[in-house]
Amino acid sequence: MTGRSEADRLKQESTLMRMVRRPEAGAFIVMIVVIVAITLASDFKAFNALGLKNNMAIIAQFGIIATGAALLMIAGEFDLSIGSMIGFAGMSMAMMLKWGLPFGLGEATPLSAFLITLAMTLTFGWIIGTIVVRSGLSSFIVTLAFLFFLRGLTEVCFRLINQSTQISGLPDFKETSWFADLFGGEVFGWFYDLWFLLGGNAVTRGSRAGEQLVTGFDARLLWWIIIAGLAYFILSRTQIGNWIFATGDNKEAARANGVPVNQVKIGLFMTTAFCATIFAACQVFDTNTADAAKGNLKELEAIAIAVVGGTLMTGGFGSVIGVVFGAVTFGLVANAVFYIPWIDGSFYRVFVGVVLLAAVFANERIRKRITGGI
Amino acid sequence: MAQPYLRVEKLVKRFGPFTALSGVDLDVWPGEVHALLGDNGAGKSTLIKTLSGVHQPTEGQIYIEGKPVTFRTPRDAAAAGIGTVYQDLALNPLMSVTRNFFMGRELKGMFGMLKMDEMDKVAHDEMLKIGIDISDPGQAVGTMSGGQRQTLAIARAIHFGAKVLILDEPTSALGQKQQMEVLRTIKTVRERGDIAIIFITHNEIHSKLIADRFTFLSLGEVIGAGTKEELAGDDIRRLMAGGAEIEDLAQMLA
Ligand SMILES: Nc1ncnc2c1ncn2[C@@H]1O[C@H](COP(=O)(O)OP(=O)(O)OP(=O)(O)O)[C@@H](O)[C@H]1O
Ligand SMILES: [Mg+2]
Numbered sequence: 001m002t003g004r005s006e007a008d009r010l011k012q013e014s015t016l017m018r019m020v021r022r023p024e025a026g027a028f029i030v031m032i033v034v035i036v037a038i039t040l041a042s043d044f045k046a047f048n049a050l051g052l053k054n055n056m057a058i059i060a061q062f063g064i065i066a067t068g069a070a071l072l073m074i075a076g077e078f079d080l081s082i083g084s085m086i087g088f089a090g091m092s093m094a095m096m097l098k099w100g101l102p103f104g105l106g107e108a109t110p111l112s113a114f115l116i117t118l119a120m121t122l123t124f125g126w127i128i129g130t131i132v133v134r135s136g137l138s139s140f141i142v143t144l145a146f147l148f149f150l151r152g153l154t155e156v157c158f159r160l161i162n163q164s165t166q167i168s169g170l171p172d173f174k175e176t177s178w179f180a181d182l183f184g185g186e187v188f189g190w191f192y193d194l195w196f197l198l199g200g201n202a203v204t205r206g207s208r209a210g211e212q213l214v215t216g217f218d219a220r221l222l223w224w225i226i227i228a229g230l231a232y233f234i235l236s237r238t239q240i241g242n243w244i245f246a247t248g249d250n251k252e253a254a255r256a257n258g259v260p261v262n263q264v265k266i267g268l269f270m271t272t273a274f275c276a277t278i279f280a281a282c283q284v285f286d287t288n289t290a291d292a293a294k295g296n297l298k299e300l301e302a303i304a305i306a307v308v309g310g311t312l313m314t315g316g317f318g319s320v321i322g323v324v325f326g327a328v329t330f331g332l333v334a335n336a337v338f339y340i341p342w343i344d345g346s347f348y349r350v351f352v353g354v355v356l357l358a359a360v361f362a363n364e365r366i367r368k369r370i371t372g373g374i
Numbered sequence: 375m376a377q378p379y380l381r382v383e384k385l386v387k388r389f390g391p392f393t394a395l396s397g398v399d400l401d402v403w404p405g406e407v408h409a410l411l412g413d414n415g416a417g418k419s420t421l422i423k424t425l426s427g428v429h430q431p432t433e434g435q436i437y438i439e440g441k442p443v444t445f446r447t448p449r450d451a452a453a454a455g456i457g458t459v460y461q462d463l464a465l466n467p468l469m470s471v472t473r474n475f476f477m478g479r480e481l482k483g484m485f486g487m488l489k490m491d492e493m494d495k496v497a498h499d500e501m502l503k504i505g506i507d508i509s510d511p512g513q514a515v516g517t518m519s520g521g522q523r524q525t526l527a528i529a530r531a532i533h534f535g536a537k538v539l540i541l542d543e544p545t546s547a548l549g550q551k552q553q554m555e556v557l558r559t560i561k562t563v564r565e566r567g568d569i570a571i572i573f574i575t576h577n578e579i580h581s582k583l584i585a586d587r588f589t590f591l592s593l594g595e596v597i598g599a600g601t602k603e604e605l606a607g608d609d610i611r612r613l614m615a616g617g618a619e620i621e622d623l624a625q626m627l628a
Contacts, residue, residue: 249466250466253462253466253477256460258449
C-alpha cells in the first residue's frame with residue numbers, strides 16, 4: 001500500500017477559491033458590473049434619494065416572485081402561472097374593495113379582501129400542485145394551462161362585474177387602514193430621515209425647496225426582505241430545505257428515504273401562489289388600481305432571475321442569495337431607461353436574453369462539476 | 375446466537391401465472407455474511423424485495439428473531455431492522471454527504487432547524503467506522519467514487535438501525551480496487567458481530583473471499599446451501615452456474 005487514500009485527493013481549498021466556486025459567484029459579478037455601469041452612465045442619478053427608492057421598488061417586486069419560483073425550481077418544477085396569478089389576485093382584491101364581498105356579505109375591508117383572495121390563490125396553488133404530482137405530467141404544461149385559465153378568468157370577472165378591465169380611483173386605503181399600509185405604505189423612513197439630516201435627500205427646486213424629498217421605501221422592500229430571509233433560512237438550515245433539494249435532485253431516492261416528495265411539491269406551488277398574491281397586494285394598495293393585464297410575463301422574468309441566480313433548470317441545486325443578486329441586476333436594468341435618457345428601453349430585453357444564456361451555460365458547468373460530468 | 379436473526383420458510387412468490395420463487399428457505403445469522411448466488415433471473419432480487427417489503431409473499435413466512443412478521447411496506451421492513459442498499463443506492467448526487475446521509479431523517483432542533491454540526495460529525499464518524507475517512511462532509515456525493523458512495527449507503531443503513539444489511543450486487547459496477555474497498559467495508563461490518571449481511575453477487579471470487587454461508591438459487595429454487603466449510607470450492611462454481619458443469623459451459627463456447 002502507498003498509504004494514500006481517496007480522501008487525500010480532495011484538495012483543501014482557500015476561502016477565496018470556495019467563494020469563487022459558489023453558485024452565486026457569477027450572479028454576484030454580473031450584479032457588481034451592472035451597478036457600476038448604471039451608476040456611471042446615469043451620472044449617479046440611479047442612486048440618488050428618489051432613484052434608490054424607485055429602483056428598490058422594482059427590485060423587490062422581482063425578488064418576491066423570483067424567490068418562490070426558485071424554491072420550486074430547486075424542487076424540480078416550474079410555475080408559468082405566476083403572472084396570471086398576480087393579475088387574478090389584484091383583480092380579486094380590487095373588485096371586492098370596489099363592489100363589496102361576494103354573495104352579498106357586505107363591504108370589504110383591505111384585510112378581508114386580502115384574506116379571501118389569499119385563500120383562493122392558495123387553493124389554486126394546491127390544485128396545480130396536486131394535478132402535477134398525481135398525473136405525473138410536466139409542470140410546464142399544467143401551469144401553462146393555468147396561465148391561460150387564470151388570465152382568462154380574470155378578464156371575464158372584470159367584464160361581467162365591472163364592465164371594464166381596469167379599476168382605478170379606489171379610496172386611498174393605506175391612509176385609513178393599518179393593514180393596507182403594510183402593503184402600500186412606506187418602510188425604513190429612518191433611512192431617508194438620516195439621509196436628510198446628513199444634508200442630502202432634499203427638494204432642490206420650487207416652493208418646497210429645502211424640505212425632505214423622500215420619506216421612505218415602498219413596503220414591498222420589507223416584504224421582499226422577509227420572504228427572501230425566510231426562504232434562505234428554510235432552504236439552507238431546515239429539514240424542509242433538505243427535502244426541497246432532495247426532491248429536485250433525485251425524486252425516487254428521496255422517496256425511498258422517506259421524504260414526502262408530493263407534499264413538498266404541492267407546498268411549493270402554494271408558495272409561488274403566495275408570493276404572487278403579496279406582489280399583487282403591494283401593487284393594489286400602493287396605487288389603488290387594478291388591471292387585467294397586471295403581471296403579464298412576470299413568470300418568465302421570475303424564472304430568468306432564478307436561473308441567473310444560479311438555480312439549475314433540472315432542479316436539486318440553487319441559492320436564495322443568488323436570486324437576490326439576480327433580482328437586483330434585473331431591477332436595475334429594467335429601470336435604467338429612466339436614468340439614462342439615451343438608452344432604448346428595449347435594451348432591457350436584449351440584456352435579459354444575453355445574461356440568461358450566459359447563466360445557463362455557467363450553471364451547466366457547475367452541474368457537471370458536481371455530478372462528475374454527466 | 376441460538377437462532378438466526380432472520381428466517382425465511384417455504385417462501386413462494388408468483389407474478390400472475392409466473393412463479394418467481396417456489397419454496398425458498400433461508401437463515402441469516404448475525405455477524406455472518408450470507409452470499410446469495412444464482413444466474414440471471416434466478417430470483418435473487420425478487421427474494422430480497424420480498425424481504426424488504428417491496429413485494430408481499432404469495433405463500434410462506436418470514437421470521438425475525440423467531441417471531442413471524444408481515445411487511446406491508448418498505449417502511450415496515452425498515453422498522454424491523456431490514457436495511458436494503460439497492461443497486462442505485464438511493465443517493466442524491468448534487469447534495470452533500472451529510473445531507474444524503476440524513477435524507478428524510480434529519481436531526482432537527484427548534485423551528486425544524488438542522489443540527490448541521492452534529493449531523494456532519496455523525497456522518498463522518500459512521501463512515502470512518504466502516505473504513506472511509508471523508509475529509510469534507512460537505513462534499514457533493516456526485517464527486518465521490520463508486521466505492522465511497524456504496525460505503526455511504528451502507529453506513530447510512532447501519533446508522534438507522536439495520537440488523538440485516540441487504541446488498542444487491544454492490545461490487546458489480548466498480549473497478550477492481552473499489553470492489554476490494556467495498557469488500558473490506560463488508561468485512562468491517564461483519565466484525566461488529568451484531569449485523570447480518572446478505573450479499574448478492576455474480577462474482578465467485580468475491581463470494582469466496584468474504585462469505586460465511588451460501589445459498590444458491592436457480593429458477594426460483596434453492597439448489598444448494600451451506601457454510602463455507604460444507605461446500606468445496608468446485609461445488610460453488612458448479613452451483614453458481616445453476617448446476618451446470620464448467621466443462622459443459624466450455625462446450626457451449628466451443
Ligand atoms: N414484477 C414482476 N412481474 C413479473 N415477473 C417478474 C417481476 N419481477 C421479476 N420477475 C421475474 O422473476 C424472475 C426472477 O427475477 P429476479 O429479478 O429476481 O432475478 P435475479 O436473480 O435478481 O437476476 P439478476 O441476476 O439478473 O439480477 C425473472 O424471470 C423476472 O422476469
Ligand atoms: Mg437482480
